[in-house]
Amino acid sequence: MKTIVALSSAPLNCAIHTIKISGDECYKIVQKVTKEKIIKEPYKIQHVAIIDDKKQMIDDVLLLKFVAPNSYNAEDIIEINCHGGLFVANKIIELLIKNGATYAKPGEFTYRAVINGKMNMLQANAINNIVKSKNFSSLKIAHNGLNKKSTTKIKKMRDEIFKIIGNIEVNIDYPEYEDYKDLTNNILLKKIKPIKDTLISLIKFSELSAKIMDGFNIAIIGAPNAGKSSLLNKILDEDKAIVSNIPGTTRDIVEGQINYKNITFKFIDTAGIREKAKYFEKIGINKAIEQINKADLILFIVDKTKKTTKKEKEIFEIVKQKPHIIIINKSDLKNKKTSFNGFNFSCKFDNINLILNKIINKIHVQSLEKTDFAFMQTSNEIGILKKNLEIINNLAIDAKKKKPVDLLVESLHEIYNNFNLLLGENCDLDFLEKLFANFCVGK
Ligand SMILES: Nc1nc2c(ncn2[C@@H]2O[C@H](COP(=O)(O)OP(=O)(O)OP(=O)(O)O)[C@@H](O)[C@H]2O)c(=O)[nH]1
Ligand SMILES: [Mg+2]
Incomplete structure (x- = not known):
């Protein structure tokens, strides 16, 4: 080299x-x-x-x-x-x-x-993430990737799949070999269940840790004049977005980033959504709706003193499908006219930490910080885990339908290869040889 x-x-x-x-x-x-x-x-x-x-x-x-x-x-x-x-x-x-x-x-x-075998792919990715860390939480997570926990989990699942494949192939090639009982559909289902459960929890924690690495996107959505830009400015502690009492002030996306309790958040202020909007405002509203889809969490801002409009209800139908917090703003004013209920807040008088702590609680990051979970660190790795979960789910469906197990070997090989890919280990070369050595058939 x-x-x-x-x-x-x-x-x-x-x-x-x-x-x-x-x-x-x-x-x-x-x-x-x-x-x-x-x-x-x-x-x-x-x-x-x-x-x-x-x-x-x-x-x-x-x-x-x-x-x-x-x-x-x-x-x-x-x-x-x-x-x-x-x-x-x-x-x-x-x-x-x-x-x-x-x-x-x-x-x-x-x-x-x-x-050269100094480290596997999971550890290499963790090193990359140490370099890219933006805050202490992501650094902690990246360090976690360097320990053997994730590697052990992946290897355990891979070895289990390897044994299942071995069992099925021995059954096919050496039916007279009695040491290896037939691996039936029911046994297969029992054996893949713990792998499926591990994959589900790994994906969950990996997605959360990936978010901590990259930062959370939080969209501020609501009707014109609800106080979205006021909230953004308060969060950023600067006059970033224009605030005025004329509805439809914000036309474009205004963004700002903060680190709070060692987590990076990107806040996105958007145009107020209303029925009667023309030209640029309309484009801004479409951008706001796009942000709902992209966000990890939505702050839905409502003006306490305004009657709820049809459009607000319509937008909330989209918002409520994602993690969200309803903020009833302008709670310093008396008359409540909105039909929404939520977290009472005043951009004028309240401490912004009330909202930031609510966000922290909503995204459940504390659990991840305190424990040394196993998880993958890159979207590529998470993609491979998801692929394996999909194959296992299909495998379970086929096994339940009593499809012969020897027809399922190909999917098991695919899962095995994907686990090797995660570890950066090449499996093709001596796969068969290793398989037979493991089962001592040649004796
Ligand atoms: N009394 C009171 N007024 C507020 C509060 N928050 C915002 N306002 C006022 O409400 C008006 C609208 O605030 P903005 O922050 O511009 O509202 P917006 O939601 O960004 O409005 P658009 O950009 O038009 O969609 C301004 O005059 C603010 O000063 C609050 O908590 N209490
Ligand atoms: Mg605004």
Whole structure:
């Protein structure tokens, strides 16, 4: 495999840059750009001068050395700490490439860690999420991914599927082999039930943790003049959206992000929804309805002093299909005319934390923060879990219909391969050989 190099720090002018070079030739290549003798020794720091082919001094640097297999990805690695000018860092990288290194693709150092068996895909994704963490909760979740809990859960399900396949294939190929009883539809159903349950809970917690990683989208929806923009401004603690007593002030989407109790929330203020709207306002209303579909949670804002309109009721029919909180705004005013009931609030006088805490309770994140659940961290992984749940559900339907189990093996293989995909393990090569070894049939 080629020796790769990349800038590991951000491409800016800063105090210090870190350049990473990894692969068999790494010590040889670094030797070519300095006069000092590069000693191959693990976890040691060496101070050298980087010099180009015209003997021009580029920079005075520190090398942090790792020796295979005791490094991040089991290859020889040198981290070069140079001065933080981007020009300097780029010059050193150019020089290393001239002397045999290749510029790394995104994630290539970690990719090598996976194929060299230093970590599996789940752990690699967790590392990626540590880098991308926006708040303490998402960092905690990402660290959780590094422990073996998720890996153990996936491996356990995969091995169970493996045993089921083995049993069925032995029944087909070696009917005389009595150690393996026929795996009937009923036994199959019993065996896949715990896998299905594990998948359901994994998907649930994975979706919640993915939200904590990415942030929750909260749409503020309601009739014109209800106080949506006032609420957004109060949440953000700035005058972001225009507030006025003229209905139809907000025409477009206004967004703002906050971190509250270590969770990232993106709030989206929208145009007030009403029947009689023209041109731009109409476009704004369509955008608001779009946001209802996209949001993780909806704050449905109602003006306490206004009679409920047909349109408000109509919109609430859509809103109520999603997680939502009804906020009866302007509760500082006396006359209640709205027919909605909900959380009484005044944008003018109440503390915004009342609303933020209500949101936190609604999304049940506390449970996830406190416990070290197993869960997947990326939408790709969650997609694979969902795919496996779908196949298992169909399998259960077929088994109940008494479809012969040998016709169900293909679906079981698909589930098995998907679990391997999650772990980044290739299953095709020695699959059959492993299967027979496991069952000791050749004896
Ligand atoms: N008394 C009182 N007035 C409020 C409260 N919240 C908002 N208002 C007033 O209600 C009017 C409308 O507020 P906005 O925040 O612009 O309402 P909106 O829902 O964004 O309206 P559109 O953008 O037109 O859809 C403004 O005059 C606000 O000052 C409240 O809690 N109490
Ligand atoms: Mg507004």
